[in-house]
Amino acid sequence: MGIKSFMGRRAKEGSKKEYDAPILVEDYMTRKLLTFSTDQSILEVMESFAKNHISGGPVLDESGFLVGIISEADCMKEISESRYFNQPILDASVERFMTKDVETIPHDMSIFDAAGVFHKNNRRRLPVLKDGLLVGQISRKDIVIAALKLTSHNYQ
Numbered sequence: 216m217g218i219k220s221f222m223g224r225r226a227k228e229g230s231k232k233e234y235d236a237p238i239l240v241e242d243y244m245t246r247k248l249l250t251f252s253t254d255q256s257i258l259e260v261m262e263s264f265a266k267n268h269i270s271g272g273p274v275l276d277e278s279g280f281l282v283g284i285i286s287e288a289d290c291m292k293e294i295s296e297s298r299y300f301n302q303p304i305l306d307a308s309v310e311r312f313m314t315k316d317v318e319t320i321p322h323d324m325s326i327f328d329a330a331g332v333f334h335k336n337n338r339r340r341l342p343v344l345k346d347g348l349l350v351g352q353i354s355r356k357d358i359v360i361a362a363l364k365l366t367s368h369n370y371q
Contacts, residue, residue, distance in 0.1 A: 238325050238326050238327070238361075238365065239322070239323055239324065239325060239326070240320060240321070240322055240323070240324045240325075240326060240329050240343055240351075240353050241322040241323065241343065241345075241350070241351070242326075242361070243326060243353060243357045243358070243360065243361040244322070244343045244350075244351035244352060244353040244357065245351055245352050245353070245354075245357070246350070246351045248272060248273060248349075248351065248352055249263065249267055249269060249272050250272055250273050250274070250275050250349075251263075251272055251273070251274045251275070251285050251309050251313075252274065252275060252276075252277075252309065253274055253276065253282060253283070253308060253309055253310035253313070254308050254309070254310065255308065255309045256307065256308060256309070257290060257293050257307050257308070257309060257311070257312055260285055260290065260309055261290050264287060264290070270286060270287045270339065271284060271285060271286030271287060271288075271289075271339070271340060272284070272285060272286075272352075273342050273349055273352065274309055274310075274313045275349070279348075279349075280347075280348075280349075281317060281319070281342055281344070281349045282313075282315065282317075283309075283310075283313035283314055283315045283317055284313060284314045284317050284340075284342070285309050285312065285313045285314070286314070286339075289312045289313060289314060290312065292312060293307065293312060317342060318332075318336060318338060318341055319341060319342045319343065319344045320332055320341050320342075320343055320344070320353065321343070321344060321345070322343050322344065322345040322350055322351070323345075326358055326361045326362065326365075329341075329353060329358055330358050330362070333355050333358060339354060339355060340352050340353065340354040340355070341353055341354075
């Protein structure tokens with residue numbers, strides 16, 4: 216199990232800003248997250264996905280540290296296996312299904328560098344860390360919205 220962090224280019228202190236609009240991940244990330252614990256049941260997680268209209272979220276340990284991500288794609292394994300074995304969906308824990316090798320990005324990465332990270336991997340969302348702690352999440356959609364705002368800001 217590991218946490219991979221993509222490091223972005225940072226502007227040097229005192230250097231002139233290239234853009235007037237905010238361009239950092241922290242300016243566009245979601246801060247209020249629905250998080251899950253390793254011992255929650257996969258059924259509870261799927262119900263939470265449906266109720267809250269989300270497709271995944273971070274998994275935290277007892278101390279609040281990021282240990283994984285659970286997504287609809289991870290839940291598909293349980294749904295598929297339940298049909299294969301002709302059994303109801305089990306009340307197995309999140310820890311059994313979550314993705315443990317989590318890619319993260321820092322809060323101060325530019326949205327341009329974040330777009331490059333999304334382009335290189337197949338993730339829909341990435342946890343955002345500051346000093347090793349989870350502070351938010353950014354999605355591909357957030358990056359698109361940021362680009363549209365920058366385009367609007369720079370060209371009008």
